Amino acid sequence: MTDDTDPTTAPLTRDDLTADSPFTLPGFFAALDSGDLLAAVCEDCGKRLIPPRPACYACGGRHLHVDPQPKTGTVVSYTEVRTPPSALADRAPYTVAIVELDSGARLTGRVTVPYAEVDIGMAVQLIARPPDDDEREMALSYEEEWPIHEFEAV
Amino acid sequence: MDPRVAAVGTSAFGRTDLTGRDLFSAAVAEAFADGPDPAEVVDAVYVGNQSESYEHQIMYGTLLAEWCGLRHVPAERVEGCAAAGALALRHAVEDVRSGRRDAVLACGVEKMTAGGTAGATNALSAAFDRALEQRTGVTAPSQYALLAQRYLHDTEATERDLARIAVKNHANGAANPRAQFQRETDVETVLDSDYVAPPLKLFDCAPVTDGAAAVLVANADVAARFDDDRPTVRVAGVGAGANNIGVADRNLTFVEGAHEATTHAYDEAGVAPADIDVAEVHDAFTVCEALLSEAAGLAPRGRGYESALPPAERSDGWTDTHLSTSGGLKARGHPIGATGLAQAVEVYEQLTGTATPTRQVDDATAGLLINEGGVADAVTVAHVLTT
Numbered sequence: 384m385t386d387d388t389d390p391t392t393a394p395l396t397r398d399d400l401t402a403d404s405p406f407t408l409p410g411f412f413a414a415l416d417s418g419d420l421l422a423a424v425c426e427d428c429g430k431r432l433i434p435p436r437p438a439c440y441a442c443g444g445r446h447l448h449v450d451p452q453p454k455t456g457t458v459v460s461y462t463e464v465r466t467p468p469s470a471l472a473d474r475a476p477y478t479v480a481i482v483e484l485d486s487g488a489r490l491t492g493r494v495t496v497p498y499a500e501v502d503i504g505m506a507v508q509l510i511a512r513p514p515d516d517d518e519r520e521m522a523l524s525y526e527e528e529w530p531i532h533e534f535e536a537v
Numbered sequence: 538m539d540p541r542v543a544a545v546g547t548s549a550f551g552r553t554d555l556t557g558r559d560l561f562s563a564a565v566a567e568a569f570a571d572g573p574d575p576a577e578v579v580d581a582v583y584v585g586n587q588s589e590s591y592e593h594q595i596m597y598g599t600l601l602a603e604w605c606g607l608r609h610v611p612a613e614r615v616e617g618c619a620a621a622g623a624l625a626l627r628h629a630v631e632d633v634r635s636g637r638r639d640a641v642l643a644c645g646v647e648k649m650t651a652g653g654t655a656g657a658t659n660a661l662s663a664a665f666d667r668a669l670e671q672r673t674g675v676t677a678p679s680q681y682a683l684l685a686q687r688y689l690h691d692t693e694a695t696e697r698d699l700a701r702i703a704v705k706n707h708a709n710g711a712a713n714p715r716a717q718f719q720r721e722t723d724v725e726t727v728l729d730s731d732y733v734a735p736p737l738k739l740f741d742c743a744p745v746t747d748g749a750a751a752v753l754v755a756n757a758d759v760a761a762r763f764d765d766d767r768p769t770v771r772v773a774g775v776g777a778g779a780n781n782i783g784v785a786d787r788n789l790t791f792v793e794g795a796h797e798a799t800t801h802a803y804d805e806a807g808v809a810p811a812d813i814d815v816a817e818v819h820d821a822f823t824v825c826e827a828l829l830s831e832a833a834g835l836a837p838r839g840r841g842y843e844s845a846l847p848p849a850e851r852s853d854g855w856t857d858t859h860l861s862t863s864g865g866l867k868a869r870g871h872p873i874g875a876t877g878l879a880q881a882v883e884v885y886e887q888l889t890g891t892a893t894p895t896r897q898v899d900d901a902t903a904g905l906l907i908n909e910g911g912v913a914d915a916v917t918v919a920h921v922l923t924t
Contacts, residue, residue: 408668411668432786433669434668434669440781459687459785459789460683460684460686460687460690460789461683461686462679462682462683462685462686462734462735462736462737463679463732463734463735464674464675464676464679464734465731465732465733465734466654466658466676466678466733466734467658467674467676468658468659468662468671468674468676469655469658469659471674474674477674479673479674479675479679479683480683481683481784481785481789482785489785489786490669490783490785491669491670491673491675491683491783491784491785492669492673493673493674498735503686503687503690518672521671521672526672529672531672532669532672532673
């Protein structure tokens with residue numbers, strides 16, 4: 384299935400690994416900014432990895448392809464951050480959750496719903512937005528334009 | 538070669554004006570009080586240290602080697618967040634086991650109070666995946682709360698059960714002169730403490746601690762130069778493994794890396810979980826003791842929260858292991874890079890019969906250390922110590 388000339392499939396060559404590649408963080412966040420949440424799907428074991436990377440740690444496989452993931456999923460676990468990192472002090476308390484997308488891929492993100500109104504199994508959907516001032520303050524120079532992902536109630 | 542624990546020492550644990558190197562000096566002073574000087578025996582130094590942000594100091598290998606009188610020996614810092622101490626110990630054990638070195642100093646140090654709670658919160662957040670977790674604003678308590686929430690959902694455990702783990706470890710700490718908190722607490726106090734990241738409350742969390750610990754790992758010849766009236770303590774088994782960095786991708790209620798690491802350590806030592814008399818499990822948060830007891834095969838799945846009960850009252854499938862007799866991270870204290878070595882100090886004292894009488898486990902001959910970094914399963918290190 385892999386094609387050495389296709390930048391959305393691994394194995395990758397050294398020259399494939401540019402900031403445009405979806406297998407790198409700049410490429411992943413550029414795609415998220417354009418509306419696509421990308422995972423690397425392992426062609427050997429089926430695992431979906433967010434963000435994409437050139438190898439599957441579950442099985443060791445290096446044949447993967449990048450695939451946009453569904454934005455909807457359910458809460459697997461959740462909590463509320465009451466003692467935040469300094470940069471986000473004015474935002475606390477905020478809810479964070481582990482969400483399993485409808486594809487089975489999982490990721491952590493903030494939830495725009497008060498803690499008391501969230502439960503395991505709750506349906507949510509992912510959004511991506513530009514960083515606010517406090518989030519920009521937390522960012523390193525190359526991260527400043529990377530979008531922030533969040534989940535909201537469906 | 539058969540690696541032995543030749544000598545151990547710690548600083549006091551808690552808030553202090555002493556710096557990291559000073560805390561190390563205290564640990565070394567204790568460890569080498571009755572033996573040769575470090576310069577006579579130490580062939581290499583490994584330093585477990587979480588973060589340079591507390592003291593703006595890297596080069597900790599060089600610094601601590603110099604501070605204990607060593608020159609021109611290999612010395613380096615080992616990093617793996619809260620597993621750094623056990624990683625340092627593991628390197629020392631492997632060096633001696635291979636015959637490559639006769640005696641290696643494994644030490645750990647952390648000066649966590651330097652930046653207050655905010656400083657520790659920020660420094661510890663560096664252990665989490667920068668791409669998605671850090672941008673979400675997760676913290677150490679909230680990461681473990683994600684595990685705890687799911688554990689309480691999937692098992693019969695309650696917040697009260699987790700509180701009992703804190704109470705048990707405070708009671709153990711009250712009997713440990715090394716402990717940061719040498720006082721007992723009760724379930725209502727734990728339950729009434731403020732949520733830090735629900736369902737975890739302040740008293741579910743290990744404290745911010747300054748401290749250092751030092752463990753000299755040596756072959757039989759060097760070990761004989763130290764106090765040989767005590768039973769010989771061998772490092773009989775080691776296991777270590779990195780699983781992955783993102784918590785979301787894990788089995789939230791079974792710490793696979795700890796299972797792998799302990800299984801490997803048991804196999805090397807030729808022991809089974811039922812042989813383990815004492816275990817220092819990494820209770821950075823109360824739920825960790827439950828999760829790690831299960832992963833290590835000390836408790837049946839879903840019943841690790843019974844760790845606070847006397848062995849006879851636990852469910853079938855539990856071993857009779859005494860857990861976190863030091864008071865654990867919760868009460869002994871959690872100076873991040875030193876914790877894995879503080880665990881070794883406790884099990885050394887238990888196996889040599891030198892623990893204070895009220896916490897000494899009778900006839901302890903095998904002990905387990907589980908030290909982990911980066912939310913239970915990013916990297917886990919297990920050691921089995923035997924007499």
